[in-house]
Amino acid sequence: MNFQMRKQIILQTLEQKDSADVKELAGLLHTSEITVRRDLALLAEKGLLVRTHGGAVRPGLAKDPVSFINKAAVNQAQKEYICQLALREINEGDTIFMDCGSTTFLLCPLIRHLSIRVVTNSLPVVNALLDCDVTINMAGGEIDSKRQAAHGLMAVEHIHRYKADLALLGVDGISLANGLSANSETEAEMTVAMAANARRAILLCDSSKLEKDKYFRFAPLSQFDSILTDQKITPALLALYRQAGVNIYNV
Amino acid sequence: MNFQMRKQIILQTLEQKDSADVKELAGLLHTSEITVRRDLALLAEKGLLVRTHGGAVRPGLAKDPVSFINKAAVNQAQKEYICQLALREINEGDTIFMDCGSTTFLLCPLIRHLSIRVVTNSLPVVNALLDCDVTINMAGGEIDSKRQAAHGLMAVEHIHRYKADLALLGVDGISLANGLSANSETEAEMTVAMAANARRAILLCDSSKLEKDKYFRFAPLSQFDSILTDQKITPALLALYRQAGVNIYNV
DNA sequence: TCAAAAATAATCAAAAACGATCAAATACGA
DNA sequence: TCGTATTTGATCGTTTTTGATTATTTTTGA
Numbered sequence: 001m002n003f004q005m006r007k008q009i010i011l012q013t014l015e016q017k018d019s020a021d022v023k024e025l026a027g028l029l030h031t032s033e034i035t036v037r038r039d040l041a042l043l044a045e046k047g048l049l050v051r052t053h054g055g056a057v058r059p060g061l062a063k064d065p066v067s068f069i070n071k072a073a074v075n076q077a078q079k080e081y082i083c084q085l086a087l088r089e090i091n092e093g094d095t096i097f098m099d100c101g102s103t104t105f106l107l108c109p110l111i112r113h114l115s116i117r118v119v120t121n122s123l124p125v126v127n128a129l130l131d132c133d134v135t136i137n138m139a140g141g142e143i144d145s146k147r148q149a150a151h152g153l154m155a156v157e158h159i160h161r162y163k164a165d166l167a168l169l170g171v172d173g174i175s176l177a178n179g180l181s182a183n184s185e186t187e188a189e190m191t192v193a194m195a196a197n198a199r200r201a202i203l204l205c206d207s208s209k210l211e212k213d214k215y216f217r218f219a220p221l222s223q224f225d226s227i228l229t230d231q232k233i234t235p236a237l238l239a240l241y242r243q244a245g246v247n248i249y250n251v
Numbered sequence: 252m253n254f255q256m257r258k259q260i261i262l263q264t265l266e267q268k269d270s271a272d273v274k275e276l277a278g279l280l281h282t283s284e285i286t287v288r289r290d291l292a293l294l295a296e297k298g299l300l301v302r303t304h305g306g307a308v309r310p311g312l313a314k315d316p317v318s319f320i321n322k323a324a325v326n327q328a329q330k331e332y333i334c335q336l337a338l339r340e341i342n343e344g345d346t347i348f349m350d351c352g353s354t355t356f357l358l359c360p361l362i363r364h365l366s367i368r369v370v371t372n373s374l375p376v377v378n379a380l381l382d383c384d385v386t387i388n389m390a391g392g393e394i395d396s397k398r399q400a401a402h403g404l405m406a407v408e409h410i411h412r413y414k415a416d417l418a419l420l421g422v423d424g425i426s427l428a429n430g431l432s433a434n435s436e437t438e439a440e441m442t443v444a445m446a447a448n449a450r451r452a453i454l455l456c457d458s459s460k461l462e463k464d465k466y467f468r469f470a471p472l473s474q475f476d477s478i479l480t481d482q483k484i485t486p487a488l489l490a491l492y493r494q495a496g497v498n499i500y501n502v
Numbered sequence: 503t504c505a506a507a508a509a510t511a512a513t514c515a516a517a518a519a520c521g522a523t524c525a526a527a528t529a530c531g532a
Numbered sequence: 533t534c535g536t537a538t539t540t541g542a543t544c545g546t547t548t549t550t551g552a553t554t555a556t557t558t559t560t561g562a
Contacts, residue, residue, distance in 0.1 A: 002303040004313050005270050032551055046315055053509060131396045138401055140391025140409045145382045150389055158391045283541055304519060
């Protein structure tokens with residue numbers, strides 16, 4: 001058993017299990033722990049793995065988990081429910097716009113295995129979709145540190161260069177009277193741009209945001225194809241929206 | 252049993268088992284170990300196999316699976332030294348291009364307190380500069396999962412929309428004879444675009460990459476203002492570069 | 503925070519493999 | 533058959549790899 005062979009087995013093991021410890025590898029390779037350590041040091045030097053105390057992990061695993069602000073925790077159950085509804089709207093091969101909402105972020109784990117193309121301005125979404133079957137396209141521009149997303153002229157221009165089958169959009173507030181409203185103009189701009197360049201634009205909106213107006217009104221409901229919400233919405237409100245001609249779904 | 256016959260058997264054995272040792276082959280070929288070694292040396296010279304201590308492996312097996320993530324760990328001390336040199340080139344108020352190299356990534360912690368604007372195509376750089384005094388602008392486009400960076404037409408176009416005071420660029424290989432070379436065309440494209448749109452373009456290049464040619468040659472040294480490297484460079488090499496008119500610094 | 507346990511790095515020694523050199527065997531042509 | 537060239541094998545000093553030992557560092561749990 002020479003170094004090349006051990007290297008194969010070590011890298012293969014890491015590929016399968018993400019990590020391995022020195023004892024385990026020594027047994028697997030029928031060699032001593034010191035030899036394993038030496039091998040790991042060599043492979044780490046080439047960046048083929050990352051050493052840990054007692055073993056090694058795949059390089060991808062060691063990259064610092066980016067600490068994204070997790071608004072997702074608020075109303076998470078409802079948001080995850082909405083994600084399930086959104087998932088049914090996605091077809092293999094689609095190109096999809098996803099904005100920087102917390103709901104779209106929660107959708108990411110559910111679409112990693114799909115052969116689709118995602119165009120987004122959200123850093124957390126990009127991060128959640130790295131190394132999977134999804135082709136990612138990020139809109140460039142000035143980065144808003146708070147929202148961890150690209151906004152502004154360049155970002156909007158970027159979106160206008162693409163045509164998507166579907167836009168999945170979060171929104172801060174919706175009301176029948178005033179349509180969509182947001183806490184920030186730049187975010188609203190992005191929502192409008194994505195909706196304008198997608199064949200279908202769907203709003204992901206948990207029931208707590210319905211009939212809430214935020215400070216900046218920016219679009220009528222008629223510009224969107226449908227709203228996906230959760231089961232906490234009252235039947236009366238649901239009926240009211242439908243009566244107004246809005247396609248709103250919670251099942 | 253002549254050399255041609257042995258060659259057949261050796262290559263066939265490697266094809267079947269991926270590797271073989273000298274003892275084993277000597278038995279198989281009914282010959283001495285020294286003869287096997289001589290055969291292996293000849294075959295290795297032609298690239299038909301790769302020698303190891305005690306035997307040989309198939310050429311494919313010895314190749315390192317390319318992994319771009321966490322190259323930062325390789326030669327980290329030298330790279331951090333280069334970052335110190337680069338830091339001196341940056342002035343408050345500057346707009347700076349930074350590409351997706353591991354050296355530029357290591358520079359991030361050192362510039363978080365500066366009031367500058369950074370335009371980059373690298374996700375790790377963006378992440379490392381979130382929530383600090385730096386204004387970040389990310390180039391949009393298709394995301395290369397391996398390199399964790401935006402590349403391609405849109406990304407290059409994005410860069411061309413901006414003008415920077417300084418471009419800090421990593422590079423895979425530099426040689427006096429062939430100039431800059433890279434492992435990937437898309438990365439080279441970005442390097443060229445950034446250099447073209449910056450008042451000063453500086454190469455960050457640890458000494459291990461000097462006089463190394465990678466597979467894609469893409470730019471002459473004359474397009475760059477200077478090279479920053481580390482102290483492991485030999486004085487002879489340093490003199491050689493300076494004699495050729497290259498501004499190269501390691502202090 | 504400290505102390506025990508685990509893992510590591512450093513040093514050294516042994517074993518295996520290697521390269522160089524030379525001698526023997528073999529093949530080949532005149 | 534002889535002489536030469538090529539291939540093969542043997543020997544020996546050198547290098548590489550491996551494993552053992554011990555001191556140091558890192559981790560972990562109180």
